[in-house]
Amino acid sequence: MSRTDVTHDPAARCWVPGAQAHPDFPVQNLPLGIFSPPGGEARGGVAIGDHILDLAAVAPLLEGQAATAAALGRQGTLNALLSAGSEALRALRHGLFALLTDPAREAAAQAALHRASDCTLHLPVAVSEYTDFYSGIHHAVNVGKLFRPDAPLLPNYKFVPIGYHGRASSVRVSGGDVLRPRGQVKAPDADMPMFGPCRRLDYEMEMAVWIGSGNAPGQPIPIGGASGHVAGLSILNDWSARDIQAWEYQPLGPFLAKNFHTSVSPWIVTMDALAPFRTAQPPRPEGDPAPLPYLLDEADQAAGAFGVTMEVHILTAAMRAAGLPPHRLSRGSMTAMYWTIAQLVAHHSSNGCNLRTGDLLGTGTLSGEMAESRGSLLELSEGGRQPIALPGGEQRTFLEDGDELIMTAFAQAPGFARIGFGECRGRIAPAP
Amino acid sequence: MSRTDVTHDPAARCWVPGAQAHPDFPVQNLPLGIFSPPGGEARGGVAIGDHILDLAAVAPLLEGQAATAAALGRQGTLNALLSAGSEALRALRHGLFALLTDPAREAAAQAALHRASDCTLHLPVAVSEYTDFYSGIHHAVNVGKLFRPDAPLLPNYKFVPIGYHGRASSVRVSGGDVLRPRGQVKAPDADMPMFGPCRRLDYEMEMAVWIGSGNAPGQPIPIGGASGHVAGLSILNDWSARDIQAWEYQPLGPFLAKNFHTSVSPWIVTMDALAPFRTAQPPRPEGDPAPLPYLLDEADQAAGAFGVTMEVHILTAAMRAAGLPPHRLSRGSMTAMYWTIAQLVAHHSSNGCNLRTGDLLGTGTLSGEMAESRGSLLELSEGGRQPIALPGGEQRTFLEDGDELIMTAFAQAPGFARIGFGECRGRIAPAP
Known part of the structure; x- marks a missing residue:
């Protein structure tokens, strides 16, 4: 290539x-x-x-x-x-x-x-397992600020490519309805939780990494060879129930807040197609530690990032009825990843965990530094405190029934044809 | 039945x-x-x-x-x-x-x-996905005390059957070597983490729940019918790297600390075989809230618990060389579960998440109230502070290379033949 x-x-x-x-x-x-x-x-x-x-x-x-x-x-x-x-x-x-x-x-x-x-x-792949990372550092900072304004990033963030296991059975292809989940939620001033429809339903703009070939149990994938285990990328929407998440996630992480539906775009853009758009991993801010040796590879640092631009649009029921076009909520870039894809693969297998063909890795929400590049409503609305104005006079903090989310992504670079990922769509349907 | x-x-x-x-x-x-x-x-x-x-x-x-x-x-x-x-x-x-x-x-x-x-x-089943719960309340208290002596249980524990997604690819049948994983660990007084072999390797005594028939996406399994989706039970050892876990688990939960190896016993004891050993769910301590309606079923409360006794034995390399028999570390019971198996199934699917044939649910570590019923070394050694004396003069806080763990379980009740689960074994091998 x-x-x-x-x-x-x-x-x-x-x-x-x-x-x-x-x-x-x-x-x-x-x-x-x-x-x-x-x-x-x-x-x-x-x-x-x-x-x-x-x-x-x-x-x-x-x-x-x-x-x-x-x-x-x-x-x-x-x-x-x-x-x-x-x-x-x-x-x-x-x-x-x-x-x-x-x-x-x-x-x-x-x-x-x-x-x-x-x-x-x-769905292009029978998903064997789904792991979601947290590699978007601006997302981690934005979310962290909601809980810890003075110290948004936890001490491990710049050393460990943070990730957790998601649910593969509920990964579905773009399109169709996304049922609003029910779950336990607890209002801050309530004595007891209640079970009912999610009221803080959100999306997360991520990219999907498809594992082509895996590794044998107990045999980690070295960082230098990690890229060769990746078949290609798609767009991923990690639908999230923020109110369920807030109540359930301590101490073992997100569970029902995330596993009701995850959308991926139908086309896998191969690593070879993306080769012209690889760029150097952005330099770490001064004072940040270097990656530990098992995550450090010269070639990966030189060309392990991807110049892929991602956009999120919303089309509400009222906008649809009024004939309005989808409204862009954000535009971000894969270069917001603090860790390269090769680092995610090497870390995942570093303890001997065996990856397999059909494994899906999510990058985590890829927000940029600027407000207009925030990859979730949680961030755009600052935890639900700042409603977002939409064309036609509506506003949103979180998603309402009938809202359709449309994510797109593309790569372009001087001297090359622009290539795109198509769309990842989903429309919110009322809780059954 | x-x-x-x-x-x-x-x-x-x-x-x-x-x-x-x-x-x-x-x-x-x-x-x-x-x-x-x-x-x-x-x-x-x-x-x-x-x-x-x-x-x-x-x-x-x-x-x-x-x-x-x-x-x-x-x-x-x-x-x-x-x-x-x-x-x-x-x-x-x-x-x-x-x-x-x-x-x-x-x-x-x-x-x-x-x-x-x-x-x-x-391995009896091609494991589609693995979810690990945290239903052993005494375990949750014991572990919570290490971090929060005054308030060991988080506020959600008695409302939410806490669980997280584990890794299916590294679930293996009983027997053979368990490779000590490598990973990032950070000493409390160190400025930086380092990457190396786990030094606080532990086991967790759990039971495995095998899902027989699943549910369609968006169609929760009601608590009343949840038991019928379970095919049977095995023994599960959720090997855990405590030092890796401590450094990585915030904010999204355990990941590499758990996904290097999970052992299950080879035989699935069916729900029909266990029918005579079903008992009433132990009454909740006074002051505990009743389960929310979606987790409450009269028949399940009356017979949703299992009178299964579980034992953990250790056989170190020195004990083996000296011809000593395995030494019992603990003896516990499945009645330590704060939630019934039906409640775990109903909760897992309550947001529409679809379970599938071959899904494996772990109960979580089932420690009892007494010190001799603690289901992990983390608890037995009080976070590594109290070494455990073994026959032959050795002691342990965490597992050493050559240590073999042998878990067994059985059910007995007056008027019925005793039935057992066989063994779940694994021997620690040095990090590769």
Whole structure:
């Protein structure tokens, strides 16, 4: 992977109608997902412009490792393909790129192409386990300030990539309803908690990291090789019930406040597609400790961060009725991560814990330093004290029934085609 | 299930040699597991005395639902069998009981019987997810006292069945080595943490709850039906690195301190086998709040607790060399649970979180009120301050390399045969 890789050539021309300079899915992206065409079964595909290319259907048009990898698209999840490893994913990328940029092969591949608007998108991976990190330092500071104004960050934050285990069964693909959960909540002035619908429902803007190949139990992944275990990234919305969380989380961390629903965008943007957008890990503020040796790697420090921009929009029921467009709540960047993805992987396995294909790691909420880059309503509304004004005269502290959240993300850099992640959507439905 | 159920008849006679009055596995128990006979593949089996009966091999000798259930033993995990539901498990139990107590059928079943000592036992279930609760109130008090002598229990404890998500990939069957993990630890007087082998390695005596059938997303399991979602119980040792835990756990809970290895005993004792040992939930101390309505069920209060006794033994390398027997560290009871198993299941799904077949719930460490019933070294040694004397002149605060932990559990009640869970073992090996 480098700037000389042909699949990153911004001048490459793709024969798929509408794919040229597509804001999300030009031929330089080629993200992987699971779709079903009208009347068909779920299968692996690649997004190209406003179309989806059926992987298994084009396998006969590819050769060698690319053909073998594409044939794994026959399955209803991407797990087998991701477990094939980064070399197989790279071969597939190159094979697909050659196919889609060669006008002479259009006729042969045409039948494998489906209009995306005709298809249903599914959860791309059978999620084996879900771990959520807390690597967004500005988020940690913003949330910490609500509890400890003078010392928002705990002493371990700059040494330990803080994370906790989440729930895999409730990870769902973008789209559809997000049921407002019920749970125990206790008002500050109440003697007793009560059980009822969450009243401080929030989102969290994160990125999803998909593990391609895992490690054997007891054999940690060294920081230098950690990136090679990652297949790609998606957008992640870690829906959160703040009132349930406040009452339940001591002493063992978040549980029911987080495990009712977690949304991921349907397309996995591969590490190879993101290669041009890797940047140096931002220097730590003066006085911050260096990472301990097991988390320190020169190449990772030089290119372990990702220049990915993330946006959150809201569309309320009233806005929808009035024909208003979604309103942007925030715009942030993955460079807000205090730890690189490689550091998260190395830390997770440093005690011998075995990661597996299909594991999902959340980065944690990625808020930036500025108010307009805060990745949750908890932060934007300062703990619910400062309502946010919306177009049409509404305001919000937390989410109301009918509110739809739309997260997007993209990467761009001079000399390269912009690539995007598509959308991660969800609309709040009343508690059942 | 009742005292009139023939499978609980203490006078029943089983034709398998040595099974009569076996302390763990008489014919009244019939726990399920996965084993491989010499040179054979992993398959489902039932423990009977010192033998294992091959489930699929006896399926042709059974009828109806019992035969169908037994045939699921052909698979290398019990997931399909557990997902068949409690009625299928009950039919299987009755079919096997009839077979094993009818001397006329000994000849036909003989070929399906293997000496347990010739077989290898495996993890019985492909663990989909692992949730660990904190339902042992005396444990919570003992641990809380180390941090907050005056107010050991947090205000939420008597309202919320506290739990957190653990790691499923590192759940392993009893036996073999438990590698001492490495991790970040910080001495109280140090400026910086360091990365190295855990020095406060501990065990936790828990019971494992296996989910048989799950629930649909967004559809909580009501407390009244929660018991029916549980297939059975095993012993669980939640190995814990106390020094790693102390440094990492704020603010999101335990992570690497717990996810390097979790041991379960190989046999699943079914809810039907345990029926005679169900007892009333011990009355809450005066002044404690009643459970909120979603956690309150009359039948569950009347018979939701389990009269199961648990013991922990240690065998150090020096004791082994000196030919000394294992030394008992503690003896406790499942009645130390502040919440019933049904309450744990109902709470877990109360926000719509979907449980699935193969989910593993840990009860949390089950310490009793008395010092001799403390279920971890953290408690027995009062945070490492009071060494425990062992036979042969050794002492321990935390586990040393070569130490083997042996957990056992059994249920007994007047008028019924005693049944046991077998062993949950693990021996500490040096950090790699």
